[in-house]
Amino acid sequence: MEEVNMFLDDRSRQILEYLIFHPKSSSKELMTRFSISRHQLSYSVNKIKEWCKDNDLPELIRLRSGSFHIPEALALFLKNSGSVHSEQSSHYVLSEEERATVMLLMIMSNRDYLSLDHFSVDLDVSKNTAMRTIAFIREQLPSNVAVDYDRNNGYRITGKEWEIRKLILQTIHKTSLLPNGNEYLNKYIENKDMRIKHYRQILEDAEHLLNVTFTDNRIDILPYMLAIISLRIDQGYVIQESFHIKNHMLANTQEYVVASKIFNNWKKIPDQEKSFITLQLLTTNILSGEMLTEDLTEGLSKIVDDCLQDFERRAFVNLSNKNDLKKRLLLHLKPAYYRIKYHLNLNMNVENLYFSERQNAMKAIIYESFRPLEEFIGENLPEEELEFISLFVLSNLSEQSINPKQQTAVVVCKSGVLISQTLDTILRKKFPEFTFFPPCSLREYRDLEVNADIVFSTVPLDRDKGVYLVKSSLNEDELAELRLKVLNDELSVTQKKRPISMAKIMETIESYADIIQYDDLEHSLGQILYEGGYRLGNKKQKLSLKMLLSFEHVTSVRRVADFKEAIKLASAPLLQEGYIEKRYIEKMIENHDYNDAYTVLGSDVALPHALPEYGVKKLGVSLLHVREGVHFSPEHVVHFIFVVAPVDKEKHIEIVYEIMNLAENETLLSQLKSAETDEELYKLVIQKGRRDSED
Incomplete structure (x- = not known):
């Protein structure tokens, strides 16, 4: 790996990483998103250019239009070096959470006596710091696992071995994500x-x-x-x-x-x-392959057949390419069978999956049709597994037929089949103009026999053209921006402007005329302006933060010890008034993965949650403002924690959507941070949050 000769400050690093995924962003957009002045932006851009020059990389280019250009070599360098760190990788200072991960790795892999001196020397910290980190580790461990010390053996991990094995998996995964993570793995495991x-x-x-x-x-x-x-x-x-x-x-x-x-x-x-x-x-997680042993495969295959036939009967539909759908389902269900049967954690994030109103109705039928699968496995299907089964079946209902004249596309994803299939399904729907090959891993792409015209990849690729870098999870605005860019580049579409806000269009029309069929007009205009890529929101759902968030449910504190205390404090008003039970709070804390914080929205808002069956009594929302911020992951310091208590799968969706939009509104977040009282904070959220989310 090439040595990085100088480091970037945090703001410059964040801007550079944002531009990798949003290269067409203007200066104004960057100033708004990061709440900085033009002078501060210029400073960061110059800092990035100096960093590029110092590392013999092509510089970031500022175009006359005000947007930026990221040279391919720069994107490839970022891929090969993992990410842009705010310090030189060789002198990277571990946070307490990261240091705890490395110390756990040392304890798990150690063959000899291990003392505070070893931690102090290896990690270049004082003994007091090492002792504090040991205390931190003990607080984070499951109740049936402990880190003990005795004079003969030093530090050892003890407890229920099954739980220790799961902790080993988590620790190795967390270590691999650290700057220089491979060096730690090599030092404490491979070299021994x-x-x-x-x-x-x-x-x-x-x-x-x-x-x-x-x-x-x-x-x-x-x-x-x-x-x-x-x-x-x-x-x-x-x-x-x-x-x-x-x-x-x-x-x-x-x-x-x-x-x-x-x-x-x-x-x-x-x-x-x-x-x-x-x-x-x-x-x-596997990306391709054949199925289980003969006996189990035969049974699983028959069950899937029966479930699909039952779905067709219940829904009055005919599934096209049913054999292909069956193969895809079996590929998913091979590892899922054992995950479900033996209660192995998958930490699947289904929060960003979108289903239309009609699809949600179909999901209920899919759930019923796949009940025989539960009997076959002998366990109830988790909500996440049912969501992904629904995704496979529903995508089949709208898949396009193959047209040899169409341009071809492929999704390259370093993650497993669940993420790659989800991203693939979303992009197929967004780009009906293209014929998609099956999604593949980075290694598979390098040996891909069919050369796709367009590649959507979650990691930079060594290819001159036709590559679009995407995140594994894309919101509606990012999808619209991606579609506009791809159509401009690949199909010579002449539309050059960013998508216009439909809410603003409808507001302008409404100021000059009475609209009789509001939804029909919005839908028709959307189809014209966005060439069929517009989705009409659910206007029947009237719930909003203004309706559900009461002043009594808003709290501000200066600091908290950690994310667990933040979730407890944010939930306290709902608990006191009977909206939720204590076990709902415990489940939210248990669900939160500190090293893969999917509950963080944008860069400053957290939305911890759990399923209704874990003690939700009635629909409610609460908000906690932590003035000094709190780590919800090693990278994310958030200031606002929303807790939503959902009573079912649908009534809270509009609230969550509103919070998601609030989380992307840097201007509003800046105002919320400056709020001096709970009353001022409350008024800003309910008065500006709704309108800003619609804009």
């Missing part, structure tokens, strides 16, 4: 275990044997996980719980054969460990 290369080779061979492609992230971290598990088994720490797995169910899988090779034909390995290792391969 020469079998890492052996594990990698077996996994690469396993791709051919199992006819699968492991996701890039998974194949990177799985060898480290196997090394620590092997170490724990050698030290006598084995899984005692059977966790409802009958070993004979897994013994006839190809994954079981691969796992036996990893552990030398299962010599001295208890049955529970054989099951655990096999499950790691069976539950890996």
